[in-house]
Amino acid sequence: LLRKGRLRFMETGEKKSLIRRLKDVPPVRLIVSSFFIIIVIGAVLLALPISARDRQATDLLSSFFTSTSATCVTGLVVFDTWTHWSAFGQVVILGLIQLGGLGLVTFTSGFTLFLRRRLDLRDMQIAKEYTNGSTLDLPRLLRTIMFFTFVCEAFGSFLLMLRFVPMFGGKGIWISVFLSVSAYCNAGFDILGFLKPDASLELFVGDPLVCLTICCLIILGGIGFIVTVDLYNWGRKRVRKEERHPHLTLHTRIVLVSTASLLVLGTVLTLGLEYDHTLKDLNFWEKLNASFFQSVTARTAGYATIPQGELGDATKLVTIILMFIGASPSSTGGGIKTTTFVVLVATVVSISRGRDETVINKRRVDKSVVYRAMTIVAMAFLVIAITSGVIMVTTPPEVSAIDAVYEAVSAFGTVGLTTGLTPDLSIVAKILVMLTMFIGRVGPISLVLALTMKHSGGPGKILPEGKVIVG
Numbered sequence: 001l002l003r004k005g006r007l008r009f010m011e012t013g014e015k016k017s018l019i020r021r022l023k024d025v026p027p028v029r030l031i032v033s034s035f036f037i038i039i040v041i042g043a044v045l046l047a048l049p050i051s052a053r054d055r056q057a058t059d060l061l062s063s064f065f066t067s068t069s070a071t072c073v074t075g076l077v078v079f080d081t082w083t084h085w086s087a088f089g090q091v092v093i094l095g096l097i098q099l100g101g102l103g104l105v106t107f108t109s110g111f112t113l114f115l116r117r118r119l120d121l122r123d124m125q126i127a128k129e130y131t132n133g134s135t136l137d138l139p140r141l142l143r144t145i146m147f148f149t150f151v152c153e154a155f156g157s158f159l160l161m162l163r164f165v166p167m168f169g170g171k172g173i174w175i176s177v178f179l180s181v182s183a184y185c186n187a188g189f190d191i192l193g194f195l196k197p198d199a200s201l202e203l204f205v206g207d208p209l210v211c212l213t214i215c216c217l218i219i220l221g222g223i224g225f226i227v228t229v230d231l232y233n234w235g236r237k238r239v240r241k242e243e244r245h246p247h248l249t250l251h252t253r254i255v256l257v258s259t260a261s262l263l264v265l266g267t268v269l270t271l272g273l274e275y276d277h278t279l280k281d282l283n284f285w286e287k288l289n290a291s292f293f294q295s296v297t298a299r300t301a302g303y304a305t306i307p308q309g310e311l312g313d314a315t316k317l318v319t320i321i322l323m324f325i326g327a328s329p330s331s332t333g334g335g336i337k338t339t340t341f342v343v344l345v346a347t348v349v350s351i352s353r354g355r356d357e358t359v360i361n362k363r364r365v366d367k368s369v370v371y372r373a374m375t376i377v378a379m380a381f382l383v384i385a386i387t388s389g390v391i392m393v394t395t396p397p398e399v400s401a402i403d404a405v406y407e408a409v410s411a412f413g414t415v416g417l418t419t420g421l422t423p424d425l426s427i428v429a430k431i432l433v434m435l436t437m438f439i440g441r442v443g444p445i446s447l448v449l450a451l452t453m454k455h456s457g458g459p460g461k462i463l464p465e466g467k468v469i470v471g
Helices: 002-024 027-047 060-071 087-102 104-114 121-130 138-168 171-184 208-222 225-240 250-274 284-297 313-325 338-352 367-394 401-412 427-442 444-452
Strands: 358-360 363-365
Touching: 027 060, 027 087, 027 427, 060 087, 060 427, 087 138, 087 171, 138 171, 138 208, 138 225, 171 208, 208 250, 208 284, 225 250, 250 284, 250 313, 250 338, 313 401, 338 358, 338 363, 338 367, 358 367, 363 367, 367 401, 367 427, 367 444, 401 427
Parallel strands: none
Antiparallel strands: 358 363
C-alpha cells in the first residue's frame, strides 16, 4: 500500500510538473508548436493507403510536403489533389487548410467560447499573441473571427454551387465547399484535376462568377481578422448612430489602402505586359478579369487562370513582388505583410525628408515597429536567397534564376503559384521548400523566438551606446 501510494504521489507530482512546464512555455512557442503538430498528424494520415485514390501508401516525404503545404495554406503540390488523393485524403487536406488558415489557437479558443466557456488567463495570453497583441476584447474578437469565417465560406460555397452543381451534379457541392474554404484560407488547393490535371482554374478564365467569387474570398481572408472586426464595429456604429463620426483605426486604413493599391497596380501591369502574350486569345473583359485574378491570387492564394510557366519574365517579376509583400497581419495569408511594406516605405520617405522618426498619416510609428519590419524583410531575403540557390543547384534540368526565385518566394509567401517546378524538385529542395513554407506561415521572427526564447526571461541589460556610420 505504501509503495502504491508513493507511486501515485510521484505520478501526480509528474503531472503537476508537466502542467507547470506547459504554463511556463512562451505563447509564441506554443503557437509554432501547434502548427508543427498539425503538420505531423496530417502527414501520418495522408501516408495511409486510404488517403490515396489507388489505395497505395504515399511516401512519407510527399505526405509531409502536402501536409505542410495545406497547413501553411500554401498550395504547392507534388501531386494533383484530385488525381492522387481519395475522398478521405481530400477531407484531411481540407481540415488541415481550415486549421492552418484560422490557426489551432483561434479554432480551439473560438469553439471554447461558443460552448459558453471562459478562457483562462493562459489562453488569453496565447490568443493575444496570435492576434499580434490586439487590444480588442479577445473573446468578442474570437467569436467574430469564427462567425465571419464560416459565413464567408458558406456564402462562397453557395455562389460556386450555382456554377458547379449544374455542371457536375452532386459532386459540384463538394467542389464548391472545398474551393470556398481553400480560397478564404488563401490555400490555393483545388479538386478540378478530373477536367485537366494541374490546371488550377485555367478552364474558368472567362467565367466571372467563379473568378470573382474566388477573388472576394481571397481578399476577405487576406485583409486580416483585426481589420474585419474593426470594419464590422465601424459599420455598426454608423448604422446605429452610436457615434457621430466613427473612425477606422490607423492599422485598418493602412491595410485597406495598401491592399487596394497593390491590387490595382498588379492588375494594370499584368494586363499591359500580357495583353498580346498569354491573354491574346481572350476578349478585353476576359483579359481584365484574368489580370485582376492574377493580381489577387499573387497575394498568397495560389490559384491560376493563366499558365504561370508561360508568363513573361517582367510579369513574373511583378508577381514575385506581390507574393513577397503578401497579405495583412492576423490573416490567413503570408508574405512580409502589407503593413510591414508600408512602414518600410514610410521610413524611407521620412528619412529622405530629414525626419528622425517614421511618420504615417500624421502619426509617429514607434521605432520598435520599424526595427521589427526591417528584421522581417532581412530574414525573408535570407530565406528566399538560400532556397532559390538550392533549387537552382539541385533541381535537374537546370532552371532559370527567375523561376527558382518564383518558387522560393511562392513558398515563403505561402502563395502556391509555380511555373511547374514543384513536382521535379530534388529531395533536398523539397525539404527546404517545406521549411520555407513553415517559416512563411508562422513568421520568421516567431520561429526564431520559439527556438531561442527561454522559459522565463529576466530584465534586459542596459548596454553602452555604440556609434556606427551608415550610408
